[in-house]
Amino acid sequence: MGVDSRVDSHEEAGPHAGQYDHEAGFVPIADHGLIGDLRTAALVGLDGAIDWFCCPQFDSPSVFGSIVGAERGGMWKIAPESHVDSRQQFYVPDTNVLITRFLTDDGVVEVHDFMPIVVAYDSDHRQRLVRKVVSVRGRMRMRMDVEPRFDYGRAQHKTVSAQNRVRFRGAGENLVLDASVDLTTDERGDAHAEFEMDDRRTEVFVLEVLGEDVEPEPHGTEQEVDELLLRTVEFWRKWLSNSVYRGRWREMVNRSALVLKLLTHEPSGSMIAAPTTSLPERFGGARNWDYRYVWIRDAAFSLSALLRLGFTEEAESFMRWLTCRFVEVSDGEEEEDPLHVMYDVNCRRDLTEVLLDHWAGHRGARPVRIGNDAVDQLQLDIYGEVIDSIYFFNKHGRPITHDSWLDLIDMVSWLQDNWNRPDSGIWESRAVPRRHTFSRLMCWVALERVVQIARERGLPGNLEKWMRTRDDIYWQIMREGWSEKRKAFVQHYDDDVLDASLLLMPMMGFISPTDPRFVSTLDAITETLVTDSLVFRYDYEGSPDGMDEAEGTFSICSFWYIEALTRAGRLEDARLVLEKMFTYANHLGLYAEQIGLTGEQLGNFPQAFTHLSLITAATNLDRALG
Structure with missing residues (x-):
């Protein structure tokens, strides 16, 4: 079956599947689908609950958050x-509309979930969660519960209700629920409904996000919802339909593309992790991080x-967003490093971590964090990924502008003076920061690509100095x-610790994939970090990273492994590993960051980095097999 039609029963959906108890928080991560409107997104569980939704943006405070705060997180369940x-x-098929x-x-009933998108780049966009309940056959009684918990469950809310409309006010947000059935409210300010479904009956629910003082428009009829759908x-x-890919594994590649689009913040052109x-x-464990931000690295690879x-x-759109970061550099707004590791969707860099102690975490995994202190780390590899993406866009998209080239020269000048610093990798x-081989590799990429851009376009620059620094990095990597x-x-x-990120060396053009040194590296990683098709980032015991615990395998590393096998000419091995990795996707073809034992x-x-690496691995292997 294709990705769009795979199903899971609650007995088979995953660890603890069938235990759909929000009070216990036992809906597995994989037992969710994602919907969105290119501004924010919502997770919909197999139990019919929306248990994660931030509005109006990806990194805004949550309204529904029971996936990490079972008792005080809030949800919307049908x-x-x-x-x-x-x-x-x-x-x-071929959409992000979820059923x-x-x-x-007693029968079969469906809930159709989506966030309406009428046109691209809509300045009058109305942010709505739409849920359409459709009776397929039989007769059954349904229940609907809306339990908003504003500001990550830290703020109280007020509720104003009429027969078919409930308005929730809290923490500067204003949510309005319209329904085709009668609604009731309770002393906690939550809304409920009980209704009968029989053959071919349909009921609709529309939750709209409004400004604090904005009056809602009447809507919510079945005809209006059908038009939005x-x-x-x-x-x-x-x-x-704009995709040019027609090769093998088209459904998996298309689903990954749809995920990347869902994680795009359309107004800014950025993409969250x-x-x-x-x-x-x-x-x-405590490896619980906030990923609702724009990582320079991830976004550059996505391009x-x-x-x-x-x-x-x-x-x-991403290049326009990135160019704005160059302008910040040239205006001298940065204190030290030209680029930060990450930004929020509005390009702010104040992402100080805060612990939400009132939330128990998903299946008891504490702490629950918002913000991410990694924003202040030095990660030198991001300069290589950024400049590599500019090179790729200059070659396959639009040529770099004069002003952007001048800003790029300034960035390269900084990198020449700082590439040998210890960093966080x-x-x-x-x-403690260390001298990471991958960071040096990507510094080499930055200088190599800027030389290529200058030569191909005839642009001015100190090529002799750039090439000298590039060569110094090359020899250092080969020696140390x-x-x-x-x-x-x-x-x-x-030290002698292996790292899966070095599988990218031939992809970056640093070394031939058939060079004995890389072949030996590939073999060592296969022996040490690979378990079947699953790949660990590195040997945790040999390289403590400041967190006193182990972790699962990283899906992105598995797709890098496929890429390395492909480039090394081991096509049958690569194909088998790719097919195995597809079996680790959830029932919708979505991947989290890691896969456990x-x-x-x-x-x-779902994680953007994993899905973009799937696209790269699948398209390159398809080309090699073809």
Whole structure:
């Protein structure tokens, strides 16, 4: 079956599947789908609950957050009152419109969830969560509960209700729920409804996000919802039709493209790493981070992935966003480093971590964090990823402008003076900064690409100095990044720890994929970090990172491994690993950041970095097989 039609029963959906108890917080990470409107997104569980929703932006405070705060997080649930035999979930093909189906002894009912998008770049966009309940056959009684908890459950709210409308006011937000059935409210300010569904009956619910003093417009009829649904389906299918990819694994690649688009903040052109915070990398552990921000690294890699598929408009939007960061550098607004590791969707850099102690965390994994202190780390590899993306866009998109070139020269000048500093590396270690081989590799990439741009375009620059620094980095990596003991390139200078990020060396053009040194590195990683198709980032015991606990395998590293096998000519191995990795996706083709030892999805969900690496690995392997 294709990605869009796979189903899961509640007995088989994953670890603890079937225990859909929000009071216990046992809805697995993988048992969710994602909907969104290119400004924010919502997770919809197989139990019929929206248990994560921030508004009006990805990084705004949550209104529904029970996936990490079971008792005080809030949710919006629609489900049968009777026993459910199984649950199924799938997307309307080639869209981000989600359908959750309940099969009971009394009949079958579906909940169609989406956030309407009428046209691209709509300045009059109305932010709405729409839920359409459709009876397929039989007769059953349904229950609907809306329990908003504003400002991550820290703020009280007031409720004003009429027969079919409830208005929630809290923490500067104003939510209005319209329904085709009668609504009631309770002493906590929550809204509820009970209603009968029989053959071909439909009921609709529309929750709109408004400004604090904005008066809502009347809406919510079945005809209006059907029109919104039709136009939203058309929007997604029209967007996906721009893809030029026609190769193997088209459904997985298309789903990954749709995920990347969902994680794009259309007004700014930026792309967040994931729509969630604090979903654990290990149950009961403390590796719980806020990923609702724009990582320079992730977004830069995303640009090349989208360009490969023909989505030039998204690439151009990101380049405009990135160019604005160059302007900040030239205006002298930065204190020391030209670029920060991450920004919020509005380009702010104040992302100080705050602990939400009143939330128990997903399956008890504390702490729950908002903000991310990694924003202040030095991660030198981001300069290589940024300049590589500019090079790729200059070659396959639009040529770099004069002003952007001057800003790029200033950035390269800074990098020439700072490339040899210890840093926190791609994995954002919270231990003491070290001299990371991957960081040096990407500094080499930055200088190599700026030389190529200058030569191909005839642009002015100090090429001789750039090439001299580039060569110095090359020789240093070959001397100090290579371990004779391991016969492999290693994570840090002066130790022998392997690192999966070095699988990217041939992809970046630093070394031939058939060079004996890389082949030996690939073999060492296969022996040490790979378990079947799953790949660890590095040996935790040999390289403590400031967190006193182990973790699962990283899905992005598995796709890098496929890329390395492909480039090394091991096509059958690469194909088998890719097919195995597809089996670790959830029922909708979505990936969290990590996969645990029992195959469960771990970490924030879904993760853009994983999906963009899937696109790159699949398209390159398809080309090699072809």
